[in-house]
Amino acid sequence: MLMEEKLVVKELEKGKELANQLMNNFKNPSSSSKDSNEVLISEILRCFENTIARMMSLEKKTLKRSHERSNQSNKKSRMLEKKKTENVKICVGTGQEGTPLDDGHCWRKYGQKDIHGSKNPRGYYRCTHRFTRGCLAVKQVQKSDINPMCYEVKYVESHTCDITPSTTKHSLPVSQEEERKLHDAKQCEDTMKHMKPEELRLSIEDLDYKKDIFRTFSFSNPEMDDDFVEWKDLMENLSPTTSESGITNEFHISPTDDSCFSSLENILGSTQDLSWM
DNA sequence: CTTATTTGACCAAT
DNA sequence: ATTGGTCAAATAAG
Numbered sequence: 001m002l003m004e005e006k007l008v009v010k011e012l013e014k015g016k017e018l019a020n021q022l023m024n025n026f027k028n029p030s031s032s033s034k035d036s037n038e039v040l041i042s043e044i045l046r047c048f049e050n051t052i053a054r055m056m057s058l059e060k061k062t063l064k065r066s067h068e069r070s071n072q073s074n075k076k077s078r079m080l081e082k083k084k085t086e087n088v089k090i091c092v093g094t095g096q097e098g099t100p101l102d103d104g105h106c107w108r109k110y111g112q113k114d115i116h117g118s119k120n121p122r123g124y125y126r127c128t129h130r131f132t133r134g135c136l137a138v139k140q141v142q143k144s145d146i147n148p149m150c151y152e153v154k155y156v157e158s159h160t161c162d163i164t165p166s167t168t169k170h171s172l173p174v175s176q177e178e179e180r181k182l183h184d185a186k187q188c189e190d191t192m193k194h195m196k197p198e199e200l201r202l203s204i205e206d207l208d209y210k211k212d213i214f215r216t217f218s219f220s221n222p223e224m225d226d227d228f229v230e231w232k233d234l235m236e237n238l239s240p241t242t243s244e245s246g247i248t249n250e251f252h253i254s255p256t257d258d259s260c261f262s263s264l265e266n267i268l269g270s271t272q273d274l275s276w277m
Numbered sequence: 278c279t280t281a282t283t284t285g286a287c288c289a290a291t
Numbered sequence: 292a293t294t295g296g297t298c299a300a301a302t303a304a305g
Contacts, residue, residue: 109282111297124296128281140296282303291294 008051015047050132086155089144105159107139119145127159135161 022040025032106128114121120143127135137159144150 108280110299112282112284113295113297116294122295126297278305280303280305283301285298285300287298288296289294290296291292 011047011051015044015051018044018047050134084157088153088155090151090153103153105137115142118142127161129161133161135159137161 018040022037022044025037025040107125108128108130109123109125111124112121113124122140122142125139125141127137129135136157138156140154140156142152144152
């Protein structure tokens with residue numbers, strides 16, 4: 001039996017147990033309150049919802065596996081299944097091995113892959129509530145080759161588990177100094193120029209949201225503008241010993257958008273192969 | 278115990 | 292055959 005099938009059974013058993021409790025409450029009205037009955041009923045309903053959600057995801061999976069390609073109609077379903085993705089570049093300003101993964105949602109790692117052409121492996125994460133709430137959110141995190149403090153994060157699908165995450169409990173302790181440095185940092189939104197209007201809107205909202213949570217910033221590929229000279233200097237001064245200064249930058253690394261990147265790569269040529277991890 | 282991560286196997290797409 | 296993505300058993304952490 002598959003894991004998810006076991007979970008479905010478990011959920012149903014839980015529902016049965018709750019229903020039994022409710023039955024007992026009705027048999028002995030003296031030992032139960034109206035409130036506790038209501039609680040039981042809502043829990044039973046919750047069990048139904050969970051079970052349905054699990055069955056849906058299970059069916060999706062089996063359909064995908066066994067049937068997908070042999071059927072002609074799958075072209076349609078494949079079109080419908082097209083996933084929403086969003087790429088975000090994240091820089092961690094703490095310098096140390098903080099978790100750049102803490103974006104306020106609960107993620108569970110389910111895989112890691114070495115990516116051809118990249119030094120660093122890509123981690124695959126899914127929402128912790130995938131099975132309990134059928135949340136399909138997934139993300140991929142890969143440390144930047146150029147700047148080990150930067151991560152490329154790709155979000156696939158958005159969260160349907162609308163639980164408000166406990167950002168307070170685990171929020172990163174950021175020292176005053178680090179905070180100041182991060183304040184000095186700038187965010188470049190030039191990437192937006194390359195995006196469609198609807199993506200642009202989403203992205204701005206999302207970046208602002210994540211910026212708040214991470215206390216980091218995102219720095220996309222700049223054009224040859226005033227800023228460039230400034231942080232070219234910064235990058236040239238980068239060295240293994242000064243790299244923890246909290247200066248963080250991110251480059252937009254994309255096969256279709258590499259003109260600036262290649263020049264930056266030249267600039268960084270002397271520093272990027274230093275292993276300081 | 279339960280829950281999370283690691284990691285090689287597996288699969289689909291190219 | 293190669294690659295990127297996912298699964299799941301083994302293992303670690305809590």
